[in-house]
Amino acid sequence: MxxxxxxxxxxxxxxxxxxxxxxxxxxxxxxxxxxxxxxxxxxxxxxxxxxxxxxxxxxxxxxxxxxxxxxxxxxxxxxxxxxxxxxxxxxxxxxxxRAIRLDATPLGQPLYEKLGFQVEYTLVRYAGVLPVLADQASGTVVRTAPRETWDALVALDTAINRTNRGKFLLTLFAENPTAVRYVPQGDGVAGYLAVRPGCNALQLGPCMASGIAGLLLLADAWCRYSGQRVFLDVPKQHGAAPRLAEQLGLQAQRPLVRMCRGPLVHEDALRFWASSGPELG
Ligand SMILES: CC(C)(COP(=O)(O)OP(=O)(O)OC[C@H]1O[C@@H](n2cnc3c(N)ncnc32)[C@H](O)[C@@H]1OP(=O)(O)O)[C@@H](O)C(=O)NCCC(=O)NCCS
The missing domain is CATH 3.40.630.30 (Gcn5-related N-acetyltransferase (GNAT))
Known part of the structure; x- marks a missing residue:
């Protein structure tokens, strides 16, 4: 029972x-x-x-x-x-x-389908050791995000995810403040990336950014964590993000299927470079 x-x-x-x-x-x-x-x-x-x-x-x-x-x-x-x-x-x-979302493993997907979840799109978990850089100098455009910027990072994330994940993000940032990197743009923010430890690999993400800022943030992560094992969960449909992961020599390890029960929540696909992992999108 x-x-x-x-x-x-x-x-x-x-x-x-x-x-x-x-x-x-x-x-x-x-x-x-x-x-x-x-x-x-x-x-x-x-x-x-x-x-x-x-x-x-x-x-x-x-x-x-x-x-x-x-x-x-x-x-x-x-x-x-x-x-x-x-x-x-x-x-x-x-x-x-209104809507309930999750990232399903192949084992979980049939169970969720029976409970009314529908497939939105596939993310790919890339894994591998970042290539070692001879010169670890990090780009100056990307900076560690001071606490005063965190509300702006949450606002950017909300605009891209169409969901206010502030309570999660502010907790995550506070756990590892030096691992929150951003690209300033005028008075605003062009993108951010947070990183957290795991037992198998560092999780790179979330990474929410417009255009070139996403590339800069991931390149910055490469500089900072060069030689370390990472996981990077990127939407397959993004194009540039999976391509960069492959150029860094990371291997596609497993798919995760983003699913939703209720009306679909359409993220801003172009600015969604990497999820925070399968837990909270
Ligand atoms: C996914 C998981 C939680 C399912 O738990 P479970 O207790 O075995 O599932 P249930 O016995 O309640 O199965 C529920 C229904 O889903 C179906 N189902 C479960 N796993 C299935 C599978 N791999 N393939 C097809 N159908 C499956 C069952 O047939 C059942 O259908 P029914 O109600 O019509 O009989 C379990 O396999 C697990 O822990 N896997 C490893 C972790 C994981 O991948 N979790 C999912 C994260 S998204």
Missing amino acids: VNIRLMTEADVALGMRLKQQAGWNQLEADWRRMLALQPDGCFVAEVDGVGVGTTVACVFDDVAWIAMVLVDAEVRSQGIGKALMTHALEFLDRQGV
């Missing part, structure tokens, strides 16, 4: 075990951030009082994200994933959200 209950800090160990089993990149800090962002939207599935599954939801105004849908390999195909998702969807429906 499956029981779904709220996740607590004490469940971080379960989350880490399940994501390790799936080979995912998250650290404890990622679970704690999810819990802090939406404490009433993070759930654990139990069988006979033992935690066997997780899912987390996060509400941004009228758009929500679902992530970390994980079921212990020993108890899959018994309806636990569906029970977790149904619980999370009921929670989100009660919040009155």
Whole structure:
């Protein structure tokens, strides 16, 4: 008998075990951030009082994200994933959200399709070690974003994503302030890139930028993290972003299918260079 209950800090160990089993990149800090962002939207599935599954939801105004849908390999195909998702969807429906989005793995996609999600587009996870640069001098156009600029970065992100992810982004920036880079443009911002650690690789992204600023930000990340292993999740349809990843010698590792339940949320595809990872778009 499956029981779904709220996740607590004490469940971080379960989350880490399940994501390790799936080979995912998250650290404890990622679970704690999810819990802090939406404490009433993070759930654990139990069988006979033992935690066997997780899912987390996060509400941004009228758009929500679902992530970390994980079921212990020993108890899959018994309806636990569906029970977790149904619980999370009921929670989100009660919040009155218009659209629910997620980035699906090939294992998750059939389950989400049965629950009314439709495919939007594919992102490609690139992975690899950035080529080593002889001269690590970073371009002067790209700078570390001082705190005073963070609201402008959130505003740019909102304009591109058509969703205000401020509560997530401000937490992410505060965790690693020196890893938030931006390209100023007059009094405004042409683009930004944030980076965070993972257990398998550094996650480069989100990267939201117009035209050349996206290239500059990713080149700057290459200078700063040269020789290090990275993940970069880019929309396949973008063109320039996958091309750059390939020119840097990164390998396409796996697809992620962005899906939506409810009216589609159309991002500004040209300025969407890289997602923050599969958790929150
Ligand atoms: C995806 C995952 C959470 C599914 O959990 P689960 O407990 O095995 O799923 P369920 O038993 O509840 O299956 C629910 C429905 O989806 C279907 N389904 C589940 N996985 C499927 C698959 N790989 N292919 C086809 N159908 C599948 C089931 O047949 C079931 O359909 P039904 O209700 O009509 O019988 C689990 O496989 C998992 O943890 N995978 C690794 C992590 C991962 O990739 N998570 C998804 C992140 S987006």
